[in-house]
Amino acid sequence: MIIKTFKGETETEVLLKVREELGPNAVVSSVKAIKAKGLGRLFKKTTYEATASLDENPPEVNLPRRESMKNIFKNNPNIIFEEDEKPAQDNNPLADREALELRINNLATMIEKRIGEGGAVKNAAEPAQEGAPVTDTADDKNVSCIRLIYNQLLENEVDEKYINMIVSEIEPTLKKDAPVENILSAIYQKIVLKLGKTEVLDINRGKVKYVFFVGPTGVGKTTTIAKLASKLKLDKKLNVALITADTYRIAAVKQLEVYANILNIPLKVINNEAEMEEAKEDLAAFDIVLIDTAGRSHKDRRQCDDIERLINTIPAEDREVFLVLSVTTKYRDLEAITEAYSEISDYRLIFTKLDETMYLGNIFNIKLLTGAPLSYATFGQGVPNDISRIDAQTIAKQLLGGGD
Ligand SMILES: Nc1nc2c(ncn2[C@@H]2O[C@H](COP(=O)(O)OP(=O)(O)O)[C@@H](O)[C@H]2O)c(=O)[nH]1
Ligand SMILES: [Mg+2]
Structure with a gap:
């Protein structure tokens, strides 16, 4: 059993530190606000301290090979956003x-x-x-x-x-x-x-502001939004807000609410395009707004039209759309899903659940089928760390069997 104390300036920061160091199985036993004493209290902020423990021998859940896939992606050199300061990733994917x-x-x-x-x-x-x-x-x-x-x-x-x-x-x-x-x-x-070249979120100020996440239910849209929101807020110090249009299930709103509370960022719940317009006005001062959508049945054409209309409330130059797909879905089903979303223009691809399979062929198949740029891969439920930029060389190597 590991027991450790973590310190930070906010409660969120402390809890994220716990997650980062001890992983998702950590148990937090207390979080305390530490007020500065004496004269110092006039100048020093309150800090926070959490005590957390981790059982090092939990029941075995991961197959050893699964874990190795996770490690492969965790160790990728990783620039998760395009930024002003850093040079854009090398244009030639074969440069190294x-x-x-x-x-x-x-x-x-x-x-x-x-x-x-x-x-x-x-x-x-x-x-x-x-x-x-x-x-x-x-x-x-x-x-x-x-x-x-x-x-x-x-x-x-x-x-x-x-x-x-x-x-x-x-x-x-x-x-x-x-x-x-x-x-x-x-x-x-x-x-x-x-x-091809991977394209991640461009966080240069004044560029894209509204980021939509679409895709089937259960692939990991909400979890992916939580990961990115956390990195945008805590690492990049951006003013992030969330919108959810997934009002079909109460649990779906609750799930995003929990993350919004932990990260201390606003969440707007919208039921239609008119409410989207209102939310836009309310969130005018924010740097970036991540929008969760309902994973409606791609078999229902009407529902896909709804998503399209929602996306079209934002001018093309102010928005980005990510189609979120699970790499564990059968290729034939992915074909039908991408067909249903084909009217939605200019999306990028996020693949989730790489930790649940050894076979990454779908990433290649869907890239070739849709021609859409690849962006992120997620490889676990851990918020915010189980996400990286898709690295073409790593994928190619895996496909050729270089993983073992
Ligand atoms: N193994 C694994 N599970 C994930 C990953 N991303 C999300 N999940 C899990 O998949 C389930 C559905 O995720 P959720 O974000 O609610 O999907 P949504 O319906 O598309 O919003 C949850 O149990 C998540 O914890 C991932 O990369 N790997
Ligand atoms: Mg969801």
């Missing part, structure tokens, strides 16, 4: 040559080992067609290497049509008997380029 080469070499070693074990050759051996020319062994090696990578991508749930697309794009560029590294590198680079 050294890191790239290291990754390719590791993957190539793995693949060479598998080819050595004969697994690939067996996989690649298709029933010989009658009269087909006997391919030479050099070609065989290219084919078996590609076949192995093909299977790897398939296993990671990349849709077959996209694997075929990649393979057909790189095949003509390969020399006979190409080294495994070259084939792998070509595929890796294709994947990274197709994943």
Whole structure:
């Protein structure tokens, strides 16, 4: 059992420190306001102190491999917002040559080992067609290497049509008997380029102010809003407000209310576009407003129209829209969902629940299907830390099986 005291200037700050250091299983036993004593009290602010404990041997809930996915994303270099001070993230997603080469070499070693074990050759051996020319062994090696990578991508749930697309794009560029590294590198680079540049929230003052989160129920919209609101308020010291249009379930409003209270930021509940206009007036002085929507059935066209109308109360240049999807949803269902949201223009993609699967193919599939920019990945229920910018190289490496 770990027992620790945490100090901070506000109650929220202290509670977030507890969360950050001890994680979501921490139990807070007390929070005290500490008033400065003597003459100092005239100048010093009240501070807060919380005592929290954590049982280090809780019942096992996470599969070890799940935990590793979480670690992979936690360790990503992470700029969560576009800002004035920092240079925008490198435009060339393949810029970091050294890191790239290291990754390719590791993957190539793995693949060479598998080819050595004969697994690939067996996989690649298709029933010989009658009269087909006997391919030479050099070609065989290219084919078996590609076949192995093909299977790897398939296993990671990349849709077959996209694997075929990649393979057909790189095949003509390969020399006979190409080294495994070259084939792998070509595929890796294709994947990274197709994943494209990640686009996160731009918090340059005076830019986007209204940020909508849309998507099916239960994917993690509200939790994601809480994570971002917390970072915007506590790390970036911005004036954040929340709006929820998810009034269909009382619990949904309550859930956001809890976060609004912890963060000490206003929450407006709206039932229609007229109330949205009112909320806009009330929140005119805020830097950024995050808007939660109901995860209505994408099977109901009318409900999607509602969301569209709500979004259109804000001029395009003042808003950003994020479509939130869970990476654990089946690709066929994701196809139907994105189809239903296709009328909503210019959205970016957030993928949630990366901690619940080892197979990230959907991120690639949906990126190619929609053409929308990728933005955030979330990998746990922890507010605010289980979120990061999607890193194309990390995803590409995972898809090629470099995670283990
Ligand atoms: N494992 C996991 N659970 C998450 C993640 N994001 C949200 N959740 C959980 O998913 C459930 C639904 O989240 P919620 O934010 O209410 O979804 P919403 O209906 O889209 O607003 C809650 O139990 C969240 O704690 C994530 O990244 N990983
Ligand atoms: Mg919600």
